[in-house]
Every structure is written in structure tokens, then in C-alpha cells.
Amino acid sequence: MSERLIAIGDIHGCKVALERLIAEVAPTTKDIVVTLGDYVDRGPDSRGVIDTLIELRKSTQLIGLVGNHEEMMLEVVRDGQSPHGWLKYGGVETLDSYGFDGGLDFLPQSHEDFFDSLGDYFEYEDYFFTHAAYDPDTPLEHQPPEMLRWYTLNDGFPAAHISGKTAVVGHTAMRDGEILDIGHLLDIDTFCYGGGWLTAIDLYSRQVWQVAQDGRVRSTQAQY
Template identity: 45%
Template sequence: MRILAIGDIHGCSQAFDTLMEAIKLQPTDRLITLGDYVDRGPDSKGIIDRLIGLNYTGQLVALRGNHEIMMLDADRYPHRLEGWLACGGRETLASYAPSSKKKGKLNDIPDEHWNFITNICQDWWETKEHFFVHANVNPHKPLSQQSSHDLFWTRFYHAQPHYSGKTMICGHTSQKSGQPISLGYAICIDTWVYGKGWLTCLDVNSGQIWQANQKGEQRTAWIEEFSTYCAISS
């Protein structure tokens, strides 16, 4: 069984579809998506639709990202709407608009999508050798005791080995180089797909990497090629 992790998608359905074609998902595979499905890119609605479909197969483990948190807060607390819109929410609402001549509204987002973000997405997930979070962790605390700030907002800078000895797989800190970064004990696979980068999938057991971009291009590599000399960007 392959355990495949995909970094921050940000509404980039062309890159996501191309990546899924490249990895050729098998019935025995487990797919972990690391959050930030919405905002910035052009097709947040399409990405949530695709993930809901994958969830029905029983193969998907979908984590929440800070952009899903902002989206939920914008719906619950009206005074936070403008903050979310400024961070990519406008692009998200546009993808839900009933026509190109109308602006999307929060009410245009279907209940099934809210349910996916609220009840299906998880804060973290782990195996015997790896754990998966959106952003980062406090290295001295178990996953069940992590703060929301660490799980959703803390950058990859100065990531430390977790006391469990497991390897952390995360996103959130976009690598403007388009390349993932591996510290050995921690791997970041947010590779700036909504900018000029790529969407990355990592087979955590073999170390194989697949990447795709919004132009429909593909490339492959191995995580060993991206060690600590790679620059960490914000």
C-alpha cells in the first residue's frame, strides 16, 4: 500500500487533475491531503467537489488548513469576512458564483462543502513512522495536545524533531523554488502551485515525488534530492 501526501492545492484544479493522472491512484493506496484546498487559485469549488468524491472511496484522509479555518470563520463571524477575502477568499467565492456576471456569496457554497470542511477534514493523522499536519507542531507534545496555532499557522522555519521519532509531513510554508524541502525528520511539500510553482505528491515510504502545475506539465523526482540546503521561503 502506498501512502501518498499532497501539499497545498489552493483551488488549482488543472494541476490537481494532472497530478492525479501521474500518480495513478490504486485501490490499496491511502491519499492524505494536507489542507488549503481553497483560496488564491481559480477553482476552489472544483477541488472540494473532487475531494468529496475521493472521500467516498474511503481512501482519502483530508486535513484542514489555515485557509479552511479562515473560510469557516468568515461564515461564522461577519467581522472576519473582509480578512478572508483579502487572503484569497474572493477567488473562492468567484468559483461558487452562479454565473460569470454575478459575484459569489457565502450562501452559494453548498451544505455538502461546508460539511466536508467542518466534519470530514481532520486536524492531523499519523502512521507508525509518519505524522501529517498542515503547518507544524510543538516537538515536545503529542498530536492530541497540539495548539491550533501550531497545527495551522506556525511556519516550517526551524522545525525540530518530534519526540515520537516520527517524520513530520506538512505544507503551509510555500517553497517559492517549486521544490519540497527535507530535513530528514520533517518534510514540507507546499511548493507554491497557485504562484509559479508546482503541486507536489510524496510517496512517504519510497520517497518518490510527482509534481504538476497549472499548465498541465508533469515532472518526477525523489525526496533525497531536496535536503537542508534548499531555501525555506515564507
């Protein structure tokens, strides 16, 4: 059993918030830290976010999940797909952060390796983690990727998973800055890039940390 089981919601290029959040949480080698995907796009420093997460791996047990924004980016960079959809949803900011000069080989090898290491879900004790959602009647190892990466809770909340475990997800932005807690599911994407907060939660103690894009720490932190 880890000392703490910590999840971090959608970061979206908010490096300042991420660095301050890490400083507040102060994860150790005894903690498991699960990042729920969407590291890139929309915010100002996607490259810096990846650098920060690579560095974080040296001091804690970091489990990284892949989000739909990583999927969009890699389909362009690696598979040669049209960039229009990605650029429409934040890809321009990502390219700017990498100093894009027209070539698609802008990712450093360390970043390529980081993206290669990302999984679609993580299961630990009484919890499982995905970027977006899940099919309640399908075992995690057989979940369709589009459900794990793309499904929005605006289209309806999934029922409790057949495993009986609590789901921890992001992707659907809670624009009021508050964690969504419906018992069998927590959504901790609290809209950092859009003026909300970057959220971390320790699933054991239910302690919450929240930091704004400019580095402000939220003074009143609810317990969920």
C-alpha cells in the same frame, strides 16, 4: 499497512493541477492519500478542487486535513467574522469560483460535509501529517491549533517531535518548487498557485510527482 502512503501539498484552487496529479498517481483503494489542507483561495477554482476531492474519496482512502485558509473561510461563512482578512489572502478567488452573489450560504451541503470531515493531524506508522507545523515537545492530541495551522517555517524549523516520527507538512511555500527535507520534517508545499508545482509524495518509496497549474508534468522528479 497500506500499499502506498501518499501526501499531497497545498492545492489552493489549482483544480487542473490536482486532476492531472491524481491521474499520474492513480491512487487505489489500497492507498492512503493525505491532503495537507489549503484547498481554497488564491488559485482559480476552489469549488472545483473540493468537488474533485469529494470524488476522489470514492476510489481511495482519503484523509483530509484543515488548513489556515479553510479556517479563515469558515470563520466568515459560519461565524460571521469580518471578511477583510480572508479576502486579502485569496478569498475573492474562492468566492468567484462559487459564483458568489452576496449571501454567505454559498457552500453546497456536500462541501459543508467535506469541511466538517477535516482533521488537524493524522498519524500513521512512522509519520505524522499536519498543515503547518507542530510543537516538538507536545503530544499530537494536545497540539495547539494555531501551531498546526498557522506556524511558518520561515520563523524557524521545529526540532524532531517527541514521538520520533517524521513530520510531513505544507503551509510554508517552497518557492523554488523543491521539497524541503531536513530529515525529521518534509515540507511539500511547492507553490503551485504562484508558478511552482503541486506535489505528491509516496512516503514508502519516496517517489515524487509534480504538476504545474496548467497541467504540465515535471519531467525530472527527484527522489527524497
